[in-house]
Amino acid sequence: MTLGKVIGTIWATRKDEGLVGMKLQIVRPVGLDLQAKDGFLVAVDSVGAGVGEVVLIATGSSARMTEITKNKPVDAVIMAIVDKLDVAD
Amino acid sequence: MYLGKVIGTVWATQKHHALVGEKLQLVQPLDATGTSVGKPLVAIDAIGAGAGETVMYVTSSEASVPIKTRKKLKLVPTDATIVGIVDSISIKTQFETVDSETR
Numbered sequence: 001m002t003l004g005k006v007i008g009t010i011w012a013t014r015k016d017e018g019l020v021g022m023k024l025q026i027v028r029p030v031g032l033d034l035q036a037k038d039g040f041l042v043a044v045d046s047v048g049a050g051v052g053e054v055v056l057i058a059t060g061s062s063a064r065m066t067e068i069t070k071n072k073p074v075d076a077v078i079m080a081i082v083d084k085l086d087v088a089d
Numbered sequence: 090m091y092l093g094k095v096i097g098t099v100w101a102t103q104k105h106h107a108l109v110g111e112k113l114q115l116v117q118p119l120d121a122t123g124t125s126v127g128k129p130l131v132a133i134d135a136i137g138a139g140a141g142e143t144v145m146y147v148t149s150s151e152a153s154v155p156i157k158t159r160k161k162l163k164l165v166p167t168d169a170t171i172v173g174i175v176d177s178i179s180i181k182t183q184f185e186t187v188d189s190e191t192r
Contacts, residue, residue, distance in 0.1 A: 080104035
C-alpha cells in the first residue's frame with residue numbers, strides 16, 4: 001500500500017454504471033515525511049476519508065477486494081485513514 | 090515475493106473492516122545483498138515482524154491470501170503482506186556457466 005493525502009473530490013455524473021454511488025477522491029502520494037510527491041491518482045473511498053487526511057491506498061487488482069469495488073472497474077481504493085506514522089532511525 | 094526491512098509502523102484506527110486487528114508496517118524493499126532499493130511501502134504484517142527485521146513480503150492480489158485464509162473472508166483489500174521473517178540469506182557471488190548441451 002502507498003501513503004497519500006486526499007487533496008480533492010471528483011464528481012462525475014456520466015460514468016460506468018459500476019461506479020455509480022462511489023466516492024472518488026484525488027490523492028497525492030506522500031513520502032515518510034508526509035511531504036507531497038509528484039503526481040496524483042483517483043481512488044475510490046471505502047472508509048469515508050476527507051480532504052487533508054493521510055490515507056492508505058491499495059492499487060491494482062487488490063483495489064477490487066472491498067464490498068463496494070468487487071468486480072467494478074477500479075484500480076485504486078482508499079482502505080485506511082492514517083492516524084500516526086512511526087519511522088525507526 | 091520480495092525482501093524488505095521493517096522501518097516503522099503505521100497506525101490507522103479507521104480502516105476497512107477486513108483489516109481490523111491487523112498490524113501495518115512500513116517496509117523498505119531490499120535487494121539480495123541487503124541494499125535498499127526503491128521507495129518504502131506499507132504492508133500488512135501477517136506474522137508479527139518488528140522494526141529492523143528483514144522480512145519477505147508478497148504483493149498484488151496474492152497479498153490478500155494469508156488474511157483471507159486466517160479470517161475466512163472473501164474480500165481483503167491489501168496489495169502487500171509480510172509473510173516471513175528472514176533469518177539468513179546465502180547467495181553465490183558468481184553464477185556457474187550453464188552448458189547449453191546439458192539443458
